[in-house]
Amino acid sequence: MLYQIFALTVKELKVLLRDREALILLFAMPLFFIFVMSWALQGVYEAGTKERPIKIALVNNDRGRRAAAVILDLDGMEGLHLIDSAEGRPLTIEKVQADLKKGLFPAALHFQENFSEAVGNTAPDSSGKEAPAILLADPGVNRQLLRSIQDTVQGVIRYHVLTARLGPMPQAPGLKGSYAGHAWLEVRLVSDFEHQRKPTATEQHIPAYTIFGVYFIVLTLASGLLREKHEGTFRRILTAPMTKSTLLVGKLIPYYIINLVQIGLMFLVGWVFYGVKLGNPVALSLVSLALAASANGLGLLVSAVGRTEAQVNGLSVLLAVTLGALGGMMVPSFIMPDGLRLLSRVTPHAWALAGYHDVMIRGRSILEILPECGVLAGFAVLFFAVALWRFRFD
Amino acid sequence: MESAAISIRNLSKEYPGTHAVRGIDLEVFQGEFFGLLGPNGAGKTTTISILTGLTEPTSGSVLINGRSITSSPIEVKSALGFVPQEFAFYHALSAMDNLRFFGRLYGLKGPRLEARIRDALEIASLKDKARKVVGEFSNGMKRRLNIAIGLLHEPRLLILDEPTVGVDAHNRHALYTTLETLNTHGMTVLLTTHRMEEAQRLCHRVAIMDQGRIITTDTPAALIRRYGEGLVRAEFRAPVGKSLEERMKSLESVQALEGRDRQWTLTTLEPEKTVRALMALKETADVGVRSLNILEPNLESVFIHLTGRRIENRTQI
Numbered sequence: 001m002l003y004q005i006f007a008l009t010v011k012e013l014k015v016l017l018r019d020r021e022a023l024i025l026l027f028a029m030p031l032f033f034i035f036v037m038s039w040a041l042q043g044v045y046e047a048g049t050k051e052r053p054i055k056i057a058l059v060n061n062d063r064g065r066r067a068a069a070v071i072l073d074l075d076g077m078e079g080l081h082l083i084d085s086a087e088g089r090p091l092t093i094e095k096v097q098a099d100l101k102k103g104l105f106p107a108a109l110h111f112q113e114n115f116s117e118a119v120g121n122t123a124p125d126s127s128g129k130e131a132p133a134i135l136l137a138d139p140g141v142n143r144q145l146l147r148s149i150q151d152t153v154q155g156v157i158r159y160h161v162l163t164a165r166l167g168p169m170p171q172a173p174g175l176k177g178s179y180a181g182h183a184w185l186e187v188r189l190v191s192d193f194e195h196q197r198k199p200t201a202t203e204q205h206i207p208a209y210t211i212f213g214v215y216f217i218v219l220t221l222a223s224g225l226l227r228e229k230h231e232g233t234f235r236r237i238l239t240a241p242m243t244k245s246t247l248l249v250g251k252l253i254p255y256y257i258i259n260l261v262q263i264g265l266m267f268l269v270g271w272v273f274y275g276v277k278l279g280n281p282v283a284l285s286l287v288s289l290a291l292a293a294s295a296n297g298l299g300l301l302v303s304a305v306g307r308t309e310a311q312v313n314g315l316s317v318l319l320a321v322t323l324g325a326l327g328g329m330m331v332p333s334f335i336m337p338d339g340l341r342l343l344s345r346v347t348p349h350a351w352a353l354a355g356y357h358d359v360m361i362r363g364r365s366i367l368e369i370l371p372e373c374g375v376l377a378g379f380a381v382l383f384f385a386v387a388l389w390r391f392r393f394d
Numbered sequence: 395m396e397s398a399a400i401s402i403r404n405l406s407k408e409y410p411g412t413h414a415v416r417g418i419d420l421e422v423f424q425g426e427f428f429g430l431l432g433p434n435g436a437g438k439t440t441t442i443s444i445l446t447g448l449t450e451p452t453s454g455s456v457l458i459n460g461r462s463i464t465s466s467p468i469e470v471k472s473a474l475g476f477v478p479q480e481f482a483f484y485h486a487l488s489a490m491d492n493l494r495f496f497g498r499l500y501g502l503k504g505p506r507l508e509a510r511i512r513d514a515l516e517i518a519s520l521k522d523k524a525r526k527v528v529g530e531f532s533n534g535m536k537r538r539l540n541i542a543i544g545l546l547h548e549p550r551l552l553i554l555d556e557p558t559v560g561v562d563a564h565n566r567h568a569l570y571t572t573l574e575t576l577n578t579h580g581m582t583v584l585l586t587t588h589r590m591e592e593a594q595r596l597c598h599r600v601a602i603m604d605q606g607r608i609i610t611t612d613t614p615a616a617l618i619r620r621y622g623e624g625l626v627r628a629e630f631r632a633p634v635g636k637s638l639e640e641r642m643k644s645l646e647s648v649q650a651l652e653g654r655d656r657q658w659t660l661t662t663l664e665p666e667k668t669v670r671a672l673m674a675l676k677e678t679a680d681v682g683v684r685s686l687n688i689l690e691p692n693l694e695s696v697f698i699h700l701t702g703r704r705i706e707n708r709t710q711i
């Protein structure tokens with residue numbers, strides 16, 4: 001029995017070792033993950049540290065001096081870096097809102113004109129007045145991160161409120177404390193929705209999970225084509241009176257439909273079970289159509305490049321997971337290191353995620369999401385073009 | 395003169411490191427049953443691939459029913475049926491679903507499609523198995539379905555690549571009958587095979603192919619008459635001495651003599667004449683003959699004569 005096991009093992013290893021490309025993929029995959037994920041997650045673990053402070057835009061319109069004191073304390077903190085100017089000019093609230101939309105900052109702090117007055121006012125009056133400090137944020141920002149920024153800023157403001165109201169206390173040097181009970185800091189999300197709303201974690205994550213899942217069509221499509229070639233049905237179909245492009249279109253359409261059903265189902269589940277708001281349905285559909293096209297294009301490309309089942313499987317999984325990681329499915333792109341963030345823009349995943357977030361949590365219009373759809377369509381065209389160039393029909 | 399169903403002129407196909415087809419000329423007439431014989435690696439499958447549009451030739455021309463396969467592939471393929479050597483259908487689907495799919499590829503639809511499916515199932519003797527998943531079929535049934543798919547659209551020309559590989563004798567003869575019937579009704583058939591008896595039974599003419607070249611083309615009977623060598627195997631009752639050996643060698647119809655002790659093989663174009671001459675020898679009567687086996691000249695011996703080699707024999711089930 002042992003000898004037979006030995007014979008089977010040797011045979012299996014010989015077969016595997018003959019497929020060099022598959023072996024490269026098998027070993028390259030975990031190595032890739034180590035490099036990519038370590039690089040990407042660097043941002044997560046180091047975000048908010050001295051080495052990688054979180055950059056927050058700052059607009060100080062305070063008439064008094066208390067905002068400046070708060071800013072001094074915040075700036076002195078490891079892990080936060082306040083930026084109050086761009087190209088030599090102080091930031092304005094309009095510029096900051098535009099930069100937030102572009103994803104240049106995760107958040108911005110705006111001290112209103114009455115900040116010093118509100119902080120020093122001993123008669124707290126919270127009847128309907130706007131908070132004296134506003135924390136503006138992109139709706140797509142990770143909620144835990146936003147929470148931690150909010151808590152940090154709020155803590156410093158409360159301390160300054162305490163010292164402002166109690167006055168100097170030389171008998172208690174280094175006094176720590178806070179003055180709560182009033183909304184000194186308001187969090188406001190920058191979106192185009194008519195009514196301010198905070199996206200849920202599910203609304204932030206469902207698009208990412210959907211995109212991740214869609215790209216697994218690459219494996220199904222590529223291995224299906226390969227199986228047809230190996231079983232001879234592909235060859236037989238080619239002897240029928242039709243063009244090669246007819247054959248490919250007929251092969252791809254079912255996978256495209258499956259992708260769209262996948263996307264529809266994911267969002268349906270999100271809507272029914274988690275109350276996810278889907279935004280403009282036409283805009284959502286446009287992003288979905290372009291996303292599915294790019295996934296199918298990549299599937300055809302893998303089928304053109306992979307010659308064996310092991311190669312196709314390895315390449316499909318490697319691409320699905322690596323592109324997903326690079327594209328911000330697992331780690332928000334804004335906390336990635338700069339180089340990696342740039343690289344993420346070369347993935348269709350990043351553009352699809354931006355498109356979905358724009359529709360679902362930023363309330364962007366159809367016109368505003370067309371650039372993302374255009375890029376996704378461009379990826380589809382590129383994948384198809386290379387695939388057709390490399391595809392072997394015989 | 396009959397018009398050509400297939401006309402091949404100076405056809406060549408090269409792959410990196412190998413010359414699969416080397417400048418062949420071939421003509422198959424309308425209504426003919428034509429065989430392309432040769433061992434594995436002779437270039438038969440490559441030639442078929444070019445005829446069916448699966449691969450492009452390196453040089454030369456191929457006309458099918460007067461049309462070029464390279465410049466008019468759609469028109470050519472519409473009238474062409476192909477039965478590949480491997481089982482090329484979907485094992486997860488039923489026979490009917492397979493036939494429906496392939497029929498639609500040829501533009502069949504509606505009642506005509508359903509009628510053709512019924513006819514194809516009838517020809518393949520699979521009527522009662524139409525809804526069964528093909529993965530559960532026996533090899534013989536799969537082979538018949540494979541052929542039925544090629545016949546769905548009533549092609550003018552049917553090309554079969556080793557259609558009886560792995561088929562038992564009973565099913566093989568059933569397939570031969572089917573193909574003969576189709577040919578009788580006007581279908582041109584081109585068959586590649588390495589089975590000599592298949593070519594001899596079915597083909598009006600055969601071309602013998604080896605190492606990318608066509609060595610000769612003619613009717614099986616003419617080829618056998620010209621090149622075929624029969625064998626007479628004799629087992630004597632006692633060891634054959636020098637004088638009988640010399641007498642056997644000198645018989646007019648004997649081309650070669652092999653053997654030792656009691657077992658001898660005489661190569662001849664005229665086995666019956668050789669046997670009569672052998673039995674008439676005094677030395678034969680002295681020694682006595684225990685048994686005689688005659689192997690008539692056939693295409694196998696034609697091939698051996700022309701190439702000096704045997705065609706490989708595949709295991710017959």
